[in-house]
Amino acid sequence: xxxxxxxxxxxxxxxxxxxxxxxxxxxxxxxxxxxxxxxxxxxxxxxxxxxxxxxxxxxxxxxxxxxxxxxxxxxxxxxxxxxxxxxxxxxxxxxxxxxxxxxxxxxxxxxxxxxxxxxxxxxxxxxxxxxxxxxxxxxxxxxxxxxxxxxxxxxxxxxxxxxxxxxxxxxxxxxxxxxxxxxxxxxxxxxxxxxxxxxxxxxxxxxxxxxxxxxxxxxxxxxxxxxxxxxxxxxxxxxxxxxxxxxxxxxxxxxxxxxxxxxxxxxxxxxxxxxxxxxxxxxxxxxxxxxxxxxxxxxxxxxxxxxxxxxxxxxxxxxxxxxxxxxxxxxxxxxxxxxxxxxxxxxxxxxxxxxxxxxxxxxxxxxxxxxxxxxxxxxxxxxxxxxxxxxxxxxxxxxxxxxxxxxxxxxxxxxxxxxxxxxxxxxxxxxxxxxxxxxxxxxxxxxxxxxxxxxx
Numbered sequence: 001x002x003x004x005x006x007x008x009x010x011x012x013x014x015x016x017x018x019x020x021x022x023x024x025x026x027x028x029x030x031x032x033x034x035x036x037x038x039x040x041x042x043x044x045x046x047x048x049x050x051x052x053x054x055x056x057x058x059x060x061x062x063x064x065x066x067x068x069x070x071x072x073x074x075x076x077x078x079x080x081x082x083x084x085x086x087x088x089x090x091x092x093x094x095x096x097x098x099x100x101x102x103x104x105x106x107x108x109x110x111x112x113x114x115x116x117x118x119x120x121x122x123x124x125x126x127x128x129x130x131x132x133x134x135x136x137x138x139x140x141x142x143x144x145x146x147x148x149x150x151x152x153x154x155x156x157x158x159x160x161x162x163x164x165x166x167x168x169x170x171x172x173x174x175x176x177x178x179x180x181x182x183x184x185x186x187x188x189x190x191x192x193x194x195x196x197x198x199x200x201x202x203x204x205x206x207x208x209x210x211x212x213x214x215x216x217x218x219x220x221x222x223x224x225x226x227x228x229x230x231x232x233x234x235x236x237x238x239x240x241x242x243x244x245x246x247x248x249x250x251x252x253x254x255x256x257x258x259x260x261x262x263x264x265x266x267x268x269x270x271x272x273x274x275x276x277x278x279x280x281x282x283x284x285x286x287x288x289x290x291x292x293x294x295x296x297x298x299x300x301x302x303x304x305x306x307x308x309x310x311x312x313x314x315x316x317x318x319x320x321x322x323x324x325x326x327x328x329x330x331x332x333x334x335x336x337x338x339x340x341x342x343x344x345x346x347x348x349x350x351x352x353x354x355x356x357x358x359x360x361x362x363x364x365x366x367x368x369x370x371x372x373x374x375x376x377x378x379x380x381x382x383x384x385x386x387x388x389x390x391x392x393x394x395x396x397x398x399x400x401x402x403x404x405x406x407x408x409x410x411x412x413x414x415x416x417x418x419x420x421x422x423x424x425x426x427x428x429x430x431x432x433x434x435x436x437x438x439x440x441x442x443x444x445x446x447x448x449x450x451x452x453x454x455x456x
Contacts, residue, residue, distance in 0.1 A: 004115040008052055013115075016108050017049040023108075025075075025100045029243070030391045032413065032437070036093050037083040037238035038100035041393060042071045052115045055122035061247055062356055062433035064396045070250040073116040074180065076109035077257035081187050083238050117258055120251060128344045134336035136328045143320065146343070147278050155286045160358060165369055167294045169416040170361055172232060176241045176415065177249040177357055181256075182225040182304075183238055186211035188253075191260035192269060198330070203322035207277075207315050224304035231301035234417075243394040244415045246435065248356035252349045259342065267335045270327065271342025274319040279350075280312040363434040364414045372428050378404040383448040386410075386440045392449075394437035400452040401430040403438060408445025412438045 007013045020026060026042040034041075047068050056066045079101065085093055099105065132138075157174060164170035181188075189208050195201070213219030226236035235241070259269040288305035328336060366372035383406040394413070403412060404427035411419035412428055414436050421441065422428060429452055430436045438447075 002114065004112070005053070005118070008049055008115055011049070013112070014049050016111060020072075020108055020112070021045050023099075023105055025096070025105065026072075028391075029393060030389065032243065032391075032417075032419075032439070033235065033240045034242050035240075036085065036096050038093070038096035040071065040075045040078075040100075040239075040242065042075070043068050043393070043395065044072065052112070052119050055119050058123045058127055058352070061123075061251070061352060062359070062396065063247075064398050067247045067250075067396050067435075069116060069120055070247040070254065071245075072109075073113070073120055073254050074245075074250045076113050076116065077254055077261075078184075079106050079109060080191070080257075081184050083184075086237065120254065121258060124345050124348065127348060128341055130337040130340045130344065132337060134340065135333055136325065136336070139324070139328070139336050139339065140320070142340070143274070143278075143343070146275075146347075150279055151282045155283055157283070157354060157357070158286045158290045160361060161290055161294070164361065165365055166416065166418075167290075168232075169364070169368065169418060171291060171294055172234065172417065173244075173361060173364060173415050174357060175229070175232070175234070176244050177246055177353065179225075179229075179239070179241060180245050180249055180253040183222055185221045185225065188256035188260045189273075191257065192266070200323050200327055203318060206322075207273075207318060210311055210315065221304065221307070224301075224307060227301045228304045231299070232295065241417075243437065244417075244435070246353075246356045246360060247396070248349070248353040252353050255345065255349055265338075265342075267327070267338035268342035268345070270319070270323050271339035272346040273342070274316060274324060274339075275343045275346040277312045277315040277319050281309045281316075284308045284312075359431070360415055360434060363431055363436075364416045367412065367414050367420055367428060368416055368418065370420075372430070373422075374402065374427050374429050375425075378402075378406055378427070378448045383407075383446040385444075385446045388440055388443055388445070390440040390445075392438040394435050396435050397430045397432060400432050401436075401449065402452045403428050403430065403436065403449045404447060406446045406448065408440065408447075409442030410438050410445060410447055411441050412436060 004013070021044045025038060025040050026044055027039070028043075029039065029041045047065060051065055051069065056063075056069060060066060089097065161167055161170045161174065186208060189204070189211065193201075193205065193208060209215070211221050213221065213223065217223055229236040256269070256272065259265040259272060284305040288302040288309070291300045291302050291305070294300075324339060363372065383404070386408075394415070403410075403422075405422045405424055407424050409421055409423050411421045413419040414434065419439070420428075423442070428436075440447075
């Protein structure tokens with residue numbers, strides 16, 4: 001058996017880690033948006049192999065280390081997805097395509113996956129309890145109670161978007177956070193399909209077919225999501241906004257890759273699937289209404305969300321009646337705790353993703369309105385000169401951080417896709433756990449970035 005933890009502790013995987021740190025697909029970018037789906041900057045050089053030894057706890061999810069590891073795991077899973085450009089390959093795309101899918105690069109990521117999965121998902125085991133005893137009747141009652149409670153409350157995401165000073169930008173920030181999943185929707189489900197596992201196999205295929213628009217490309221759910229992006233003036237090419245994916249968004253997407261690729265977690269996947277299908281109609285109905293209110297009925301294509309209101313009402317019934325209930329009847333009530341674990345994991349990851357979004361939204365609002373600006377004094381002689389075009393890729397600040405400009409001009413963004421330009425004498429305070437990026441836009445620029453309270 002491959003014991004990756006021992007290999008990490010002994011340093012046996014150190015050459016592999018060094019190779020990934022130097023791999024072209026993981027190299028830095030110099031632009032806010034990425035030009036092709038094969039370039040996945042990870043900032044892996046900032047971490048040592050030992051960073052895989054300690055699991056990422058739930059209270060450390062919104063950290064720089066977490067972001068780097070979530071990117072790495074997400075990319076390892078994504079190498080199972082085929083992405084092709086909308087038009088003929090450019091020479092640069094052709095090279096990047098071969099680099100991303102190069103067998104030795106894929107194998108290196110695959111060898112680290114077990115350790116990454118332990119590091120990224122172990123907190124779920126610690127935070128979720130599935131103590132029984134469980135019967136089918138208890139499970140059905142539990143599912144109904146959870147759903148009734150969820151549907152009794154209005155969406156906090158929708159409320160926060162509408163209450164924002166820039167509701168359109170707030171809505172787009174949220175849409176970017178679901179893009180890691182929605183741009184290749186149901187690809188994780190496809191991992192669960194190979195094999196032969198009785199009547200439920202055919203029932204799952206029915207859900208999968210719906211997700212892929214019955215083989216009609218314009219009706220495919222990922223196609224509908226692309227149309228939504230384009231209607232809002234956003235780019236629809238795969239992972240153009242990769243820089244802005246928060247760690248919780250990547251984790252939520254990777255979780256479904258994890259439980260579908262690990263066959264012993266099959267029953268956990270079915271529980272997680274039910275919860276996702278169950279809650280989508282209530283949320284999508286509200287979010288679609290908010291989008292039309294914010295952008296105007298003719299200013300946004302909401303079909304992606306509207307389509308799910310109807311089809312997922314059907315899917316949640318199918319998941320319970322055609323997957324969960326028949327499997328418990330066939331395999332016994334001993335599988336119920338695994339299904340409950342999947343439901344609880346989906347709920348927990350959803351709550352974490354919402355909190356991450358809300359905190360990033362707060363910072364975006366503060367930057368957008370100027371509330372995040374400060375008059376913190378920084379001696380010009382202690383700041384660092386930066387050439388025009390220097391790009392500080394979006395990253396998470398682990399502590400409350402000041403970014404101060406002493407000369408020139410720097411544009412700063414937190415995910416609103418509307419950078420604020422700071423000039424000499426201006427500074428911005430970034431809360432701990434929040435993502436920020438910057439690009440030098442003025443000649444002769446100097447800036448200082450460091451923990452708040454210790455500026456030179």
